[in-house]
Amino acid sequence: MRILLYGCGDFSNVIESLSFIKQQLGYAAFQPVDAAHADPSDDVLATELRSENELRKVYGDVVATNVQALGSAGVAVGFEMDATGHYSVGQFDLIVFRNPHTGTYGNGQDPGMSSYLVSSTDNQRLLMAALANSRKILNPNGQVLITAVGWPYIGKNPKGDLRLTGMQLEVPSFAAEYGTKAGLVHVRNIDLGQMWVARNRGSTFVADELGILYRN
Numbered sequence: 001m002r003i004l005l006y007g008c009g010d011f012s013n014v015i016e017s018l019s020f021i022k023q024q025l026g027y028a029a030f031q032p033v034d035a036a037h038a039d040p041s042d043d044v045l046a047t048e049l050r051s052e053n054e055l056r057k058v059y060g061d062v063v064a065t066n067v068q069a070l071g072s073a074g075v076a077v078g079f080e081m082d083a084t085g086h087y088s089v090g091q092f093d094l095i096v097f098r099n100p101h102t103g104t105y106g107n108g109q110d111p112g113m114s115s116y117l118v119s120s121t122d123n124q125r126l127l128m129a130a131l132a133n134s135r136k137i138l139n140p141n142g143q144v145l146i147t148a149v150g151w152p153y154i155g156k157n158p159k160g161d162l163r164l165t166g167m168q169l170e171v172p173s174f175a176a177e178y179g180t181k182a183g184l185v186h187v188r189n190i191d192l193g194q195m196w197v198a199r200n201r202g203s204t205f206v207a208d209e210l211g212i213l214y215r216n
Contacts, residue, residue, distance in 0.1 A: 032073030040074030
């Protein structure tokens with residue numbers, strides 16, 4: 001199985017996360033290269049939008065350590081890989097984008113609350129572009145798993161009086177509509193339970209993570 005992972009941050013916990021997700025989808029866990037396995041069980045490309053230098057400014061030397069460990073386990077790494085537009089890496093059976101986010105959430109100090117509308121619009125565009133691009137590099141019947149935590153992908157706006165609902169991907173019919181627009185079929189929503197989630201600037205938190213599965 002050929003697998004593409006987007007948004008890997010400092011490349012920590014890539015193998016653990018991939019194995020968990022594969023099992024949730026009914027596949028065997030990823031088997032890295034070791035004494036018992038001369039070759040990995042899957043052809044995996046783990047990627048990040050930022051350059052290696054940009055990542056090292058945020059996360060430090062752990063980036064190089066993690067990348068080296070992935071290489072030793074049989075996982076290829078790619079930097080400056082944009083989930084919304086590249087076609088030079090071949091075709092894949094499974095694409096995983098954990099918690100895509102532009103980094104804009106809305107500002108509670110914004111008197112007109114227009115920043116929440118910007119947040120929702122920007123992230124909606126990211127989701128749509130990532131799904132559309134994924135379709136171009138998926139094998140027949142290949143799958144795309146988008147996972148999401150919180151606003152604006154899930155639920156209502158944290159400022160309830162705004163009456164903004166974001167994308168509400170937890171509602172299967174809404175999730176299906178995004179897939180249809182990108183030429184993909186919505187398969188199901190998956191409750192992944194409580195997962196460690198990484199922010200763009202390096203901190204982490206625990207939250208309920210939702211998986212939205214599509215197929216070509």
